[in-house]
Amino acid sequence: MTGSVAARIATGLAARKQVPLAAHAELPEGTGRPDPVEVLAGQDATRLPELVPIRYGRMLASPFAFFRGAAAVMAGDLAATPSSGLTCQLSGDAHVSNFGVFASPERRLVFDLNDFDETLPGPWEWDVKRLAASIAVAGRENGLGRKARAAAVRAATGRYRSAMNRFAGQGDLQVWYAQAGADEVEAMLKARADKTKQRRFARQQAKARTRDSLQAYRKLTSVVDGCRRITADPPLLVPVGHLVPDADREDLEFMVQDLLAGYATTLPADRRHLMNGFRFVDMARKVVGVGSVGTRCWIVLLYGRDENDPLLLQVKEAPRSVLADHLPGVLRPNHRSEGERVVTGQRLMQATGDIFLGWETAEGIDGLTRDFHVRQLRDWKGSAAVESMDAAGLRLYGTLCGWTLARAHARTGDRVAMAAYLDDGKVFDAALTEFAESYADRNEQDYRLVARAARAGRIEVRSGL
Template structure:
């Protein structure tokens, strides 16, 4: 039995490889191998639920900081399936992971590395790249926590798709093997090469076509082609309409609500002043060339938008901006950043602004980030302080519809996710120590696969408890939206 250790950082801050780089390669490899003493590779299969755990209670506690009228929408989306429940249950899983064996090898964690939080988007060079694309929960912590959440999500998704247990395990093993072998490859590379590494979707698709059915390959090609149309022009036609010759965001409560409708009891001037202040403080976090770019656009309208599953209830705003004669739109999204679900278990961020925490973590983990990614702080019309991070709403962004995938396709996708997660971790953690810890055998792979199966069982029990609590009235859920 491995010792379960306290994973909180003794000092705050982002994970840095700088100190590790001052050691010899042999010393760093020794650190990785020494970590097996406290957490043997086989120990990562372990998961024993705490008798006092109350995942639904954690979700209800989390809901207290969210928009009250949107919380039932979040619960309704989590009710759809065990997988959608898993997507929204990052906090309960973080609490569970805190009781598992810990390697002590820290990286910048995504914090919510389930398979739907990977996807494609446009690079600054206008290439379609694949990467982790959600960083609301990012924080330094034990590398295996991200691996376990990814692995468990694959097991849960496979079950939702009614795959066999054998197929589900093969899919999980594909992800973990890709993570382990990629980390060992990164350990042999120069750090700059690791930093530049990325997944080019078009090139990767041509490489994996032979592993997909003809139908699966054609479907993937169509999704890639469609991704190139997902930009501000497409959002303009979908989210706005012409009113007296001007573009206005279409109201569709509670999913999309213009700001003037939400703060109808507040003077319009006060709301506009708040919005201008938000944009001004956000601009200061951008590079000078990006500030210059943004100066070409003027604000047209702002609306609140419901996004995702686990994020529902956090405040997310979309801003329609325009340049020239209004034919050149830019849609921005400002999403509220609350403390990470990992904070209680890994230590609080060094950044007072949670939006800055998200942006710094994203830039550290992603190969290429949105050129307009930044953060800001807001005092809302009710006098409450809130932190936000800001990015483009749509820039060729898409995620694979997991529910339509067959086992061979999900296995390929899992491999991409595993490689990508390793690359993200190698940028912030000690890749040489991590590679030495993981080793050349498949012990770690099978231990994580065992954990994923056990946790998928637990997720099903938690989902059933959640359903029962909705039925009994403990949890309020809206399923019509």
Template sequence: MAARTAAGRTARKQVSRTSTGEWSPPADRRDPIAILEKQALTRVPALVPIRYGRMAASEFAFLRGAPAIMASDLSLSPNTGLTVQLCGDAHLSNFGVYASPERRLVFDLNDFDETLPGPFEWDVKRLTASIAVAARGNGFKDACGQDAARDAARAYRLTMAQLAGMGELDVWYQAADAQTLLELAKRPRGRKALETTFADAERHTSVQALRKLTQPGPDGTPRIKYQPPLVVPYAELGFDRNSEEEIVRRVFTDYRSTLQEDRKDLLDRFRYVESAMKVVGVGSVGTRCAMSLLLGETIGSPLFLQVKEAEESVLAPYLKASRYEHQGHRVVAGQRLMQASSDIFLGWASGPEGRFFYVRQLRDMKGSAVVANLDQALLRRYSELCGQTLARAHARSGDRVAIAAYLGRGDSFDTAMARWALAYADQTRTDHQALLAAIKNGRVMSVEA
């Protein structure tokens, strides 16, 4: 215990807590649009303009779609060396509610495409920067964004200190249910907004998806309703549909082998019907993502699975290589390590052309707060909860005693993260303007969808 505490305090000599709040772009900073263009090289060309269109919509949307840009920027500064399993994309909208296997709504991180072991503060910086950008997007003064970012960093620090004094099993079983989030909303307006979010999440089931996403086929069997460009038949993307369907079937066979024995048995009680490509998210647009419909053998109950391509983490060029050569395995392992409770159908598979995929339920009572609807008070409280949640996720994999010792009892780290948040919000504004200019001058193509 003493050695771990000493390691945390020694890290302060390498990177002071105050210095973590510094940001100014160097003269040789990489062109942010070039980073996005490089990512586009491995994506479905017809879908890339949708990605640019979504990122152009606002500064917060740009930040959501640009973890690769921030990863490049984070690599330019010294880090603490205090390693945890990073989410890699811990912005405000990547926290939310979903159903545990016990069908209880829990609150946690919910996106792990970029997960990789790395310095804990990289996730904290992404979270606090997103808070400052969101505050501006909601029309709040920068003081509000700084205060909310400080609240998140303080909550992270205090939670890590608390977890440092707990046993391994107690830390592992820590979780936040939906009621915890509701308790943060003291005023009726804020509580009503969150209750609406939870009610929507509880309706987001495979049964609801069946009504929304399918229509009866010629034989009466539900078929996926194509809604281009967001739900797209393979033929419209230049692929042979029969070939793509066969690929999906092969992927499912590989995927099944990664599940626990009881879940293999459960999956075998469904029959595969068909798949379609589905555009999801902001940063993920253009990656190969399929929505697959399965029906239960007994009464035809639906199960929608998402088969999502896993590329190399945007953090990979700057950190040690993942222990997992399979990128889908990397995502799944990171998710299981960071989340208190994970999807029972979470698994991975290999695809054609050396591509990697992971699989999860498409709709399983998932939902998140609409950041644009948060007032100033609720933004601060929500940011605090996200800071607590991130600390709990990091404590499952990293040395929580050393990190707590590094953070200390004072507010040096909290204040530094508030400064960083505003400085990087300025950088995001500049980079967003660069994207708008690239669209205007024809360097990249953009469509709204």
């Protein structure tokens, strides 16, 4: 960031004078806002038609599931809320289930944001408000009362605020190297003398460490005619051989090899060398997530030394960010592709990342060209069961997410100005608590509207998948 520390503090104070902290409690009236059914249907146009009903089925499982899939709906609502004018790189979808653990290149278990499909530079408040609202929505799902939900939201936003103040006093390198490893999380649990949560976290760590390419390989493949292939589990997992005639298999393999070769060029030289040692074996279309269902997502099986040295990559379509229509052009970087946008945002915001993270633009089996981002399918990846947390667990988890989000924002925004804007008081925490409850109300209303549209036959729903 340019300018003296004093000038940056002045920028934050001036922003607070223009947009007081209490203003962030506001959620503009829903009058005249787009119909959420139409917003979601607008995304369906570029998705695989046969998978779209699964998306609605997953979203209508609960109000929290709906919230997870309705990032496009909330993006429009956030654009109407007050903004300080201070920006940073946004996740774009910073709800509590988009945080989790995974392996660093040094084989250390770390906690961080793990979804960047919607990433773009924008107002930092948008990420914090989505996080706060997700806590309120999850708390309702868990049967927590209003006071318990408010305590969890205040814990998350207060931790975001205090962390940003601390990062504001640190040097650029110190902020860049900051990360939340499993050791730090364990220390936090010990400090709270919570033996039950310590044991639960230890079990989660152990489980996460088993979730690697070898585990996925054993679970997702089987021997067919003497060859190891990805096992069909339609419609959630469909080998590419089931999607195209046998006669096209050779052409398809050439296409995949070209895609992988192009993707490899987006990796650093050392990782490109590693990637070039693997050869293509099989490929399948996979249904992932909630809001992403219907976009094209592939898993690719490769072998290194032999079949006991597998690598499974996830090649996921990167559509335009849901934030793009709500941000001025000056904030939208001129990336060569949406895949590059996702990877660039992830590299900026994560403290450490997947060694195989890259992107490619490629022609699909339908002959159309699309953007993709690529990472390992599993590499010690794990996430918390937010929907089953008690009040203390949700509050503790919220503080961890709040710190993590602040660290990601501090890497890419003017942390000094942001800390000066936030102040060291609790006005912002109270404002976000009010906003979160108001948005949880709106989310339930939208959920009921979409459920009503399903009953009326406006949208097709396929549940239980």
